[in-house]
Amino acid sequence: GGVFLTMSFFGFGQSADIDIVLNDAETRKKAEHKSEDGRKDKYFLFYDGETVSGKVNVTLKYPGKRLEHNGIKIEFIGQIELYYDRGNHHEFVSLVKDLARPGELTQSQTFDFEFTHVEKPYESYTGQNVKLRYFLRATVGRRLNDISKELDIVVHTLSTYPELNSSIKMEVGIEDCLHIEFEYNKSKYHLKDVIVGKIYFLLVRIKIKHMEIDIIKRETTGTGPNVYHENDTIAKYEIMDGAPVRGESIPIRLFLAGYEMTPTMRDINKKFSVRYYLNLVLIDEEERRYFKQQEITLWRKGDIVRKSMSHQAAIASQRFEGSSNPERSQAQSNSEDDS
DSSP states (O other), X not given: OHHHHHHHHXXXXXXXXXXXXXXXXXXXXXXXXXXXTSOEEEEEEEOTTOOEEEEEEEEESSTTSOEEESOEEEEEEEEEEEGGGTTOEEEEEEEEEEEEOSEEESSOXXXXXXXXXXXXXXXXXXXXXXXXXXXXXXXXXXXXXXXXXXXXXXXXXXXXXXXXXXXXXEEEEETTTEEEEEEESOSEEETTOXXXXXXXXXXXXXXXXXXXXXXXXXXXXXXXGGOEEEEEEEEEEEEEESOOOTXXXXXXXXXXXXXXXXXXXXXXXXXXXXXXXXXXXXXXXXXXXXXXXXXXXXXXXXXXXXXXXXXXXHHHHHHHHOSOOTXXXXXXXXXXSOO
């Protein structure tokens, strides 16, 4: 009662809630994404070239009382934040739409917005030292303090099958005591792929007691003197326990779908990279470790998802990849049935 009256009398007190609602919120797919504190949440999923449109609802807290403002706008932003350089955001996409000129709202109001065929060149990513995020931000400008609201979205980058995908052949040798060869079927794998390989023991004169393949994720941030490398062992795959014999060959099947991985990211906006390596580790009975590392490329497969992609996103990804994919035409004709 009394307090509220006084506040209104002095012209304080009117405020508003802002809500951003996407037009296709009912039908758009969501993707799980990790936030900085490690929690997983679901966000609306977008692809490069897709339109982002919706409504901004500005709801006055106290009906019948006007809200003066310096303009209402909505922004679509893609930015990279390096954790050691907090507060310094590198925006690689920044679009603004003005929704209302400076003036006053006498009642709650809804504003439509549309960002057409927005370029979203990179995949959303939350790492150890860096974060790449896309979000919408609606702002009611005020003289003292703006009222604003953000809505994060997630972007996935899609690729088609690599034209060249040679197998990986490597040899590990220790003069006169160990010689092995290993072979992986490909050098580029999609995120739900299976790494199929073989290890041949050509010469074994040391007692090997353990052998494994690790998948290492390496995140590199910064440039020049400020380069940080963060290595993370994503998967350990035990090949054998016990001693191999000469002439033996051991098959490998490593299913990637069970692990949390992103596509390989090389020099994203000159700010960071995420790369993946297969590491073959041998441990002998004297606890000596021998290893050989090989980079593999990970990519996100588009064909299945593309069914639910809009036509324009399919065109955008075609522009992006060069149109050398025979499955494309049938994928586009499926864009109506969202299965």
